[in-house]
Amino acid sequence: MKVLVIDDDSELACAMQPVLRTYSIDIDAAHTPEDGLQRLRQENYDLLLLDVMLPNTNGFELCRQIRMSSDAYKGIPIIMLTARTDLTDLVVGLETGADDYVTKPFEPRELVARIHAVRRRFWERSQPIPVAEPESEELICFQLDDSYLIIDPVKARVHVGRRNVVLTSMEYELLLFLSREPGQVFSRDDLIYSLQGISRICTRSIDAIVYRLRHKLRTVNPKADFIRTVRGRGYSLIGMRMASPPPDQTPQAE
Missing domain, CATH: 1.10.10.10 (Winged helix-like DNA-binding domain superfamily/Winged helix DNA-binding domain)
Incomplete structure (x- = not known):
């Protein structure tokens, strides 16, 4: 599995790489939103780890930009990396199109479990969904x-x-x-x-x-x-x- 992490903390990506490789997860790192978008255009990634706090913008806005893009990467599964714990902030972020979030600091095994869970749900969402019945007009x-x-x-x-x-x-x-x-x-x-x-x-x-x-x-x-x-x-x-x-x-x- 190939994962891109967009985070201005270069030490975080370096620390994650050897641990995630033991789970057959390869990581590429981008430290600015611009570099991250460029890498998404050039490479095919299975998942994106996106930090909320980024220079010149925030991860929520970048997530929204990715989802609204016409590029092939618009459907990539996204996990937000955040130090925020307020439920309202988190659900607003998820409404921009993120699939899950991990609160910093986190254990590598927790991150691996989230990555696999999001990838599994990504596959499940690709399966046909039954057509809903028309709604009744009654209150x-x-x-x-x-x-x-x-x-x-x-x-x-x-x-x-x-x-x-x-x-x-x-x-x-x-x-x-x-x-x-x-x-x-x-x-x-x-x-x-x-x-x-x-x-x-x-x-x-x-x-x-x-x-x-x-x-x-x-x-x-x-x-x-x-x-x-x-x-x-x-x-x-x-x-x-x-x-x-x-x-x-x-x-x-x-």
Whole structure:
């Protein structure tokens, strides 16, 4: 396997090379974004390790640039190398197109495991995905205490009561997937599969997406805690399913 690392820390690449070679992983190093892009154009790599903190730009922006490129390397699997630990920052980075992230400092064996996991998911994503059924035009409504969660599958909008909640495409699709089987516990792998075709996504980033989704719902109503964590198993949507929201909770027509 041939891997490119773009990181302005030359010592990091030197330290990784002998360790990764024992796992049959060869590394090329670029220390600037410009050099990295040039190498991607000239060589065929199996995976890119991309540092977040780079001179003149950041890894998230470079990742976005790669994904929006018309060059052949636009689909290369990308693992971000970052010292950031804030979940919101990390999921924003993943939404630019990264497949996974590793927090510095890291153990070489952890990095090797992530590389193989991302390559495996890269292969799985290349397999055919079943065509989804058209969405029903009916509103999906749940009640939890005195809070109401309303999903409009046609307009792809979510409300808590009468207030609109602005979600990213990944947050919306994850919530919609959970709402189809309320009370059912879905593993992180189940949720990854549900998001295929929307964005590249990794197991740990599911936690970050759920964290941010919960925060957005509870910002509107602190009691709107519709997503339950089942330790060691995954997540489920809770609340009583209703045929329609009460008149005083129905979202206003737009």
